[in-house]
Amino acid sequence: xxxxxxxxxxxxxxxxxxxxxxxxxxxxxxxxxxxxxxxxxxxxxxxxxxxxxxxxxxxxxxxxxxxxxxxxxxxxxxxxxxxxxxxxxxxxxxxxxxxxxxxxxxxxxxxxxxxxxxxxxxxxxxxxxxxxxxxxxxxxxxxxxxxxxxxxxxxxxxxxxxxxxxxxxxxxxxxxxxxxxxxxxxxxxxxxxxxxxxxxxxxxxxxxxxxxxxxxxxxxxx
Numbered sequence: 001x002x003x004x005x006x007x008x009x010x011x012x013x014x015x016x017x018x019x020x021x022x023x024x025x026x027x028x029x030x031x032x033x034x035x036x037x038x039x040x041x042x043x044x045x046x047x048x049x050x051x052x053x054x055x056x057x058x059x060x061x062x063x064x065x066x067x068x069x070x071x072x073x074x075x076x077x078x079x080x081x082x083x084x085x086x087x088x089x090x091x092x093x094x095x096x097x098x099x100x101x102x103x104x105x106x107x108x109x110x111x112x113x114x115x116x117x118x119x120x121x122x123x124x125x126x127x128x129x130x131x132x133x134x135x136x137x138x139x140x141x142x143x144x145x146x147x148x149x150x151x152x153x154x155x156x157x158x159x160x161x162x163x164x165x166x167x168x169x170x171x172x173x174x175x176x177x178x179x180x181x182x183x184x185x186x187x188x189x190x191x192x193x194x195x196x197x198x199x200x201x202x203x204x205x206x207x208x209x210x211x212x213x214x215x216x217x218x219x220x221x222x
Contacts, residue, residue, distance in 0.1 A: 026050045027197075027214040034221040039067040043077075057083045063097070073101040081133065093133060095120045108148065110155075114140040131161040131175040131201065138162070144183065153183040175201045181214070189220040 031045035042064055049057040063077035077097040082090050095118055102113040116138040139162070144155035161175035181195030192215075199210035 023208060023210040024052070025056070025210060025212050027212055029214070029216040031216070031218045032221055033218060036064075041065045041067075053084065053088075055084070057081065065101075071103050073103070075099045075101065083133070093120060093122045095133065108146040110144040110146070110153075112140075112142040112144075114138075114142075116140070129163060129165070129174065131163065135163070135165055136161050136174070137164055146185075151185045153185060154181070155183065156180045173202060175199065179214075189222065190217070191220070192217045 026049075028048045028050070029045055031043060033041055033043045035041050043062070045061045047057075047059050047061065048055060059079045059081040061077055061079045063075055065073050065075035067073050075097075077099070079095045079097070081093045081095060083093070084090050098117045098119070100115045102115075104111045116136075118136050118138065120134050138159055140157060140159040142155055142157035144153050146153045157179045159177040159179075160173055161177070162172070163174040164171050177197060177199050179195050179197040181193060181197075184192040184194070186192060194216075195212075195214040197212040197214055199212065
């Protein structure tokens with residue numbers, strides 16, 4: 001009950017503020033997963049971010065995850081990012097993600113924590129620091145709860161972006177991201193998720209808050 005009350009309050013506060021911000025996006029993700037050997041899993045994704053000017057960012061991604069322990073899974077990912085700049089031109093860059101995923105289940109409750117170091121090269125532009133595309137350390141705690149006899153596993157998460165570079169505002173935390181949604185446990189190799197998310201950059205108050213509806217689908221190859 002406390003979890004449901006939190007979700008209602010979170011959505012109410014967020015939706016009340018949406019009229020004060022002109023930054024609203026829809027993110028989509030379509031992916032596949034396949035187990036290569038006993039502990040090694042391959043994943044491939046295509047992500048698209050759609051704003052008021054159409055497709056603003058898209059990036060294919062491939063990655064490998066290794067199940068070191070039941071609760072510990074390091075992984076590495078490569079992204080080829082194509083992003084639209086303020087002049088309407090698409091520019092490309094590359095990024096590597098190095099992740100450590102910690103997971104623990106207690107009955108129907110799932111606890112997770114991800115540590116990510118992202119390394120960007122061939123930057124999209126030479127403008128001010130952007131935590132989505134430039135070097136960053138990201139900390140993401142999350143909690144979910146499997147509702148029995150349903151396909152729903154609701155979750156809440158937060159993510160903190162830390163800029164390790166020396167600059168006008170760094171090193172230091174540069175951005176926070178809050179999300180609430182649900183995983184959809186479909187039959188067979190299919191799975192999906194839907195999430196409402198808030199993004200807020202620090203030291204950049206004129207841009208307000210970015211509101212995101214994120215929809216994902218994954219197919220597991222046996």
